[in-house]
Amino acid sequence: MKKKLLLILIGMLMFSIFITGCAGGVSFPDVTESGVIVQIAGRGRPMENIPLSVRITNNTTDFISDVKVKLISIDNHSDLSPFELWRGAREIDTEEIANSAIIESGKAVTATFTITSYDYIDARAYPMTFQVSYRDNNGALQTITKNGIIDLVVPNKFYKAMRDIIEFLHKFTFNYGLAIILVTLLLKLLTHPLTKKQFKSTAGMTKLQPEIKKIQKKYKSDPQKANQETMKLYKENNVSMFGGCLPLLVQWPLLLVLFGSLTNYAPFNLERFLWLSNLNTPDKYYIMSVLVLVSMFVQSKTSQMPGQVQDQNMKMMMYFLPVIFAVWSIKWSPSLLLYWITFSFVQAGEQLYILKHLARTTQIVPKKGKEEK
Incomplete structure (x- = not known):
């Protein structure tokens, strides 16, 4: 779980750097002449x-x-x-x-x-x-x-390809805001198998925690043996300790490409969406930033596995990250925020669906082997 948390944090760092790169200003060299x-x-x-x-x-x-x-x-x-x-x-x-x-x-x-x-x-x-x-x-x-x-x-050829998809959807929706929502839904549908695999792996590891604790207690003086037995337990129950992390490596590049393709796209200047005059000018009423806060909080709340004990650091992240992103988002363009809000709400619904499905179908019970003498 620590490795998974580290990977999430690295992904968020990449995300922050990407946003900074999109919004960063020109840096002029210092002048010395009079x-x-x-x-x-x-x-x-x-x-x-x-x-x-x-x-x-x-x-x-x-x-x-x-x-x-x-x-x-x-x-x-x-x-x-x-x-x-x-x-x-x-x-x-x-x-x-x-x-x-x-x-x-x-x-x-x-x-x-x-x-x-x-x-x-x-x-x-x-x-x-x-x-x-x-x-x-x-x-x-x-x-x-x-x-x-x-x-x-x-x-950027990846951004252009994504914008071509948005333009194609715009021919049917007649509004770029609706096209952004639709392409986000399509992207979420595309990555659903990866998300499901991620949650299934996490659920398996959660169910194995009691057995892992027994192994750690039994071999507390022999870390190498404890690690071998833990890996054996994972293998016997078809659980990959990296299964919850690897899907993120596939999903993040796709999300970043979509995020980049929405940045400063000129045609977004020309159309209104709801109360917004266009999709490139920050929301002067801050409604989009409030929705970012709500959607990220809901998505965080629905991501916890049943029976999974959440430590204090994770609880702090769940409450503070939505606030931090909401504050940052005040200066972001509505096109980016519309994507982020849609993604977060859909992710929350997807997580609830997957957890409900796993509760009905997933039965990962450790196989009993011969006890060590």
């Missing part, structure tokens, strides 16, 4: 929302004020084609970001523009031009024009 320094960066994939970051660093000895950043062109096109602006205007007043019209000496402010493309355009470097205007400490208007590139990389 003056007002402008750095720009943009990286993404076709058919995704792409953040373009512009950092203005005041490396002068005085403050600057009234700083404005304007997106002039992309690929030498003033209409930004083959992209288009998503959310916000083409000019940003940094006072709206920093809550101050002044950038002090040695300080920096970053403005972010979000562009998108609704077609699989060429994956290449696209030139972009920004104009930064500000007033120096004497009130004189200064202007800096800065060029850079948008590094558009080839779409």
